[in-house]
Amino acid sequence: MDDLETRELRYFVAVAEELHFGRAAERLGIAQPPLSRAILQLERRLGVKLLDRDRRGAALTGAGEVLLREARTALDAVAAAARRTRQAADPGRPLVLVTKAGASHELLRDLLDAAETPVEVLLCEVGEQAHRLRDGQADVAVMHRPYDDLAGFETQDLHVEGQVAIVPATHPLAARESVTLAEVSDVPGLPIARWPRLDGTYPDGPGPEVRTQSQLAQLVALGLTLLVIPASSRAWQWPEHVAVPVVDAPDVTTVLAWPPGSPVGPLVRAARRRFLVADGSA
Amino acid sequence: MDDLETRELRYFVAVAEELHFGRAAERLGIAQPPLSRAILQLERRLGVKLLDRDRRGAALTGAGEVLLREARTALDAVAAAARRTRQAADPGRPLVLVTKAGASHELLRDLLDAAETPVEVLLCEVGEQAHRLRDGQADVAVMHRPYDDLAGFETQDLHVEGQVAIVPATHPLAARESVTLAEVSDVPGLPIARWPRLDGTYPDGPGPEVRTQSQLAQLVALGLTLLVIPASSRAWQWPEHVAVPVVDAPDVTTVLAWPPGSPVGPLVRAARRRFLVADGSA
DNA sequence: GAAGCCTAATACCCGCCGGGTATCAGGACT
DNA sequence: AGTCCTGATACCCGGCGGGTATTAGGCTTC
Numbered sequence: 001m002d003d004l005e006t007r008e009l010r011y012f013v014a015v016a017e018e019l020h021f022g023r024a025a026e027r028l029g030i031a032q033p034p035l036s037r038a039i040l041q042l043e044r045r046l047g048v049k050l051l052d053r054d055r056r057g058a059a060l061t062g063a064g065e066v067l068l069r070e071a072r073t074a075l076d077a078v079a080a081a082a083r084r085t086r087q088a089a090d091p092g093r094p095l096v097l098v099t100k101a102g103a104s105h106e107l108l109r110d111l112l113d114a115a116e117t118p119v120e121v122l123l124c125e126v127g128e129q130a131h132r133l134r135d136g137q138a139d140v141a142v143m144h145r146p147y148d149d150l151a152g153f154e155t156q157d158l159h160v161e162g163q164v165a166i167v168p169a170t171h172p173l174a175a176r177e178s179v180t181l182a183e184v185s186d187v188p189g190l191p192i193a194r195w196p197r198l199d200g201t202y203p204d205g206p207g208p209e210v211r212t213q214s215q216l217a218q219l220v221a222l223g224l225t226l227l228v229i230p231a232s233s234r235a236w237q238w239p240e241h242v243a244v245p246v247v248d249a250p251d252v253t254t255v256l257a258w259p260p261g262s263p264v265g266p267l268v269r270a271a272r273r274r275f276l277v278a279d280g281s282a
Numbered sequence: 283m284d285d286l287e288t289r290e291l292r293y294f295v296a297v298a299e300e301l302h303f304g305r306a307a308e309r310l311g312i313a314q315p316p317l318s319r320a321i322l323q324l325e326r327r328l329g330v331k332l333l334d335r336d337r338r339g340a341a342l343t344g345a346g347e348v349l350l351r352e353a354r355t356a357l358d359a360v361a362a363a364a365r366r367t368r369q370a371a372d373p374g375r376p377l378v379l380v381t382k383a384g385a386s387h388e389l390l391r392d393l394l395d396a397a398e399t400p401v402e403v404l405l406c407e408v409g410e411q412a413h414r415l416r417d418g419q420a421d422v423a424v425m426h427r428p429y430d431d432l433a434g435f436e437t438q439d440l441h442v443e444g445q446v447a448i449v450p451a452t453h454p455l456a457a458r459e460s461v462t463l464a465e466v467s468d469v470p471g472l473p474i475a476r477w478p479r480l481d482g483t484y485p486d487g488p489g490p491e492v493r494t495q496s497q498l499a500q501l502v503a504l505g506l507t508l509l510v511i512p513a514s515s516r517a518w519q520w521p522e523h524v525a526v527p528v529v530d531a532p533d534v535t536t537v538l539a540w541p542p543g544s545p546v547g548p549l550v551r552a553a554r555r556r557f558l559v560a561d562g563s564a
Numbered sequence: 565g566a567a568g569c570c571t572a573a574t575a576c577c578c579g580c581c582g583g584g585t586a587t588c589a590g591g592a593c594t
Numbered sequence: 595a596g597t598c599c600t601g602a603t604a605c606c607c608g609g610c611g612g613g614t615a616t617t618a619g620g621c622t623t624c
């Protein structure tokens with residue numbers, strides 16, 4: 001069985017994302033007819049119909065959705081192969097650590113201080129870290145269990161903490177010593193914000209849709225949404241808000257995560273020395 | 283930066299494995315000059331020297347070793363994309379479960395009985411399961427923590443058990459109620475067998491080298507090696523041998539493992555019903 | 565040390581295939 | 595019916611991947 005070529009996968013991903021051959025071709029920098037031909041050839045080769053062509057464009061079949069997911073990870077793996085190979089030839093290069101905006105500055109500062117190796121910090125949006133690791137743009141990430149997808153990575157726990165709810169100071173809940181998840185999950189007028197899923201769509205619900213930490217910060221400042229976050233995320237605490245511990249929320253573990261083979265040995269050893277021995281010191 | 287093509291990766295992997303352009307070309311079914319040209323082009327494109335050419339063939343550089351590892355996983359991902367897409371178009375297809383020869387028959391039998399969906403069982407050698415999962419040849423595997431590499435897979439624990447040492451009935455240790463790891467790790471004349479690493483080389487040590495379960499069975503039967511295995515692996519117990527519990531060996535967890543997105547929902551639910559509620563019933 | 569070999573690299577040609585433009589086909593709006 | 599959108603087809607061309615023949619260099623061998 002002849003293997004697929006990355007070109008075919010790139011073409012298919014473009015069409016599957018645009019759901020429109022013309023736009024996909026434009027994005028790829030080629031003309032529409034060769035793209036149509038390539039996709040048809042891909043379907044013939046797999047023996048599977050990937051797209052339902054329609055007068056108004058195209059729609060993914062079930063098999064097409066599978067291929068879209070698989071092709072993305074495969075293309076990430078190919079891109080990672082190129083990046084990591086180039087980097088392997090450059091031994092003096094600093095480690096690239098990726099983290100999301102809004103993570104604990106203190107912990108990151110401690111980590112960087114403890115590392116003897118040069119570390120370059122790359123900030124990205126929520127949910128992007130795993131992608132940066134998978135395609136080789138970063139060597140290691142600071143992530144949070146159970147929120148982030150850690151599948152496929154080796155990890156080193158750094159810190160465990162409870163979560164607090166951020167509520168307006170004027171709200172009845174603000175006076176409480178602690179609250180439960182059930183109590184904050186359905187507060188009238190203070191719905192929890194909804195984050196996009198991996199495919200870009202939003203789950204149903206009453207809360208506002210947010211894509212970025214800064215959008216969320218805005219909404220919290222306006223008192224339009226309620227937030228359950230790790231206790232150390234003080235970045236969100238304005239004078240108008242109160243943090244109330246959520247007793248039954250799962251603990252959040254801040255972890256260092258890296259793909260197998262990443263040259264993070266020195267950093268991980270430093271992290272172990274710094275955080276394993278005394279993790280209540282921060 | 284233009285992406286790599288899978289053809290280039292396949293070519294490089296062949297050369298890196300053979301360390302000889304002529305043999306690699308033969309394996310690939312092409313002539314040697316185009317292969318040389320392709321590798322040179324790959325090196326130019328990456329801007330990295332991958333191989334040290336020598337009068338006697340070729341040797342991998344550091345960057346070459348990185349690319350070999352990365353290319354293998356990338357090619358697995360591409361192959362998986364093709365396989366899983368084809369399978370997605372065939373909804374009636376049975377799940378393919380891969381396990382290593384020598385795993386507990388009872389547990390597997392229970393699992394298959396509990397599953398309502400058709401399941402096809404594929405046996406393979408130790409260390410091969412992860413590969414089969416990664417390149418889409420199988421949907422789900424029965425593996426063992428901490429022995430098997432579970433990175434990148436979702437898992438469902440099935441069973442936890444201690445380990446026993448298998449020793450000749452005539453050996454002094456056979457009379458013991460229990461032993462410790464330290465006691466069995468350095469028994470004169472009864473060294474522990476050595477398994478190959480992922481790259482095919484063997485760690486140093488006094489024990490015999492083994493590649494397959496059957497080779498190991500042979501050695502155990504001859505009384506030439508000592509074995510520490512999960513207590514349920516009765517396949518190894520002949521009359522001439524005695525199983526002695528190893529008190530401080532880490533527990534072995536038999537787990538169901540599958541790559542994200544694998545259509546294993548029904549099987550996993552069946553496994554939960556069967557093993558989570560009463561896991562001491564086997 | 566010249567001959568012979570074994571390696572990988574180079575030279576050169578050819579045919580295929582991926583890309584281009586022009587055009588067609590068909591359904592949904594005018 | 596005409597128009598406009600979609601994707602598919604027809605056809606041509608150039609580049610590149612593949613082939614054979616040969617070169618270049620180093621080790622063995624006598």
